[in-house]
Amino acid sequence: MGEAALRQMDVIDVSPAFTQADADALNARFAGVSTQDMLRELLTGELRGRIAAVSSFGTESAVLLHMIAGVDQDVPVIFTNTQKMFGETLAYRDELSERLGFTDLRVYRPDPRILAAKDKTGLRWSYDPDGCCDIRKVEPLRRALVPFDAWISGRKGFQGKTRSALPRFEIDEGRLKINPLADWAKADLDAYFAEHDLPHHPLEAQGYASIGCSPCTSVVKPGEDPRSGRWRGWDKTECGIHKPGEEPVF
Template sequence: MAAAATITVPSRLTALQQDYALADTMALLRAMIQQEFAGRIAVVSSFGAESAVLLHLVAQIDPSTPVLFLNTGKLFGETLRYRDRLQDLLGLTDLRAIGPHPKDRDALDPEGSLWSKNPDACCNFRKTMPLSRAMEGFDAWITGRKRFQTDDRADMEPIELVGARYRINPLADWSQADLDRYMIEHHLPAHPLVRDGYLSIGCMSCTSRVKEGEDPRAGRWRGQDKTECGIHLDSFTDGGGI
């Protein structure tokens, strides 16, 4: 009797990349949410400066798609209020706030100042570990990462494999002008801190205003080599856009 053919994970990645190579943003999102990973996919959102675009796209396909929001305990109050406003506006029915475990917080950062001494360790227990726990029930997650944002993102594919899970980047080839146009066309509210000069918004401790002409992400971890939290790196254990 002939052995049953099995589809390995790498060959599925290749097949997905080939099948959706020409798909536009909406077609790719629709296929991932409703066909390829139906019931096994989540959006990860920071509810930052550009998050409304991805959330609006997803909500048009299925507003009950799980949205994982990393509440690090260090966010701006404006971000929390913006999250509530977008949830209401877009009708997101499965928004999940995830955060650091109290035991980790007490053991690793009892004074809340780890960000100033070891930001990678801080991102690890406030972002990577909670997201790793939350992702246990999913096979794939959707990000709002764009190629233009950082050198590390310049070559990313719309569909990637990170460990055992798929990372979907439907906005990979969007430009800042595309995002701005979409926000205006769909009457989406901007994060309230954008008008104050915060063009990429993460934790309060590690986000500063961006001067005119600076890279929009220059205000993240200013003065440090760090450009990513780690949750978007090639392994969840490394510790986006968040």
């Protein structure tokens, strides 16, 4: 490599686009501001062209996606197809995306070379669910987020004890991660669905309160935590995209 190229590399800015101080400032700035107003200001202002929405197209996804589409239907929507998804989820993804008019749905799948090396039988979920999530969900999402400085998550504080202190803004691998529905209650979501006549995930009526990959998702029993049907029988509450215990306590 020549001296000119080396000098050019020296001036490339590899610092994170956002820091914890930025997240703290945004949490203070938007305290008490409605979710819709917050999204409108960010998506049409400083984050325009720098942000993507990440959606599982699960039981509650329609609310946040509807809000985003109401501001900007060109916001990229990222979906990681682990190749272990329910067929109903894939159909719901297509139905909801078309209904809301999103123009840029991006589907990312596991790297087939990694699958061949680490999950040739497709059964890793049965003995190493963390490893399965890592190669089928975490790694594809990391690739998907490369072009972006920020991303939108659909997490809610009521979904489980590991999410109870969830802030609206946090930092994840140098990116700004936004949780617009952090302080929403289940009743708020239900009211929004009804007000806007949004379609529900077809498996919700069968008792699936939180939906991920088909081998690791089960029906939630009355009185159980909404995410108790995920990885039932394992000491596991998150896929690895969101790490429990790392949310700041405010």
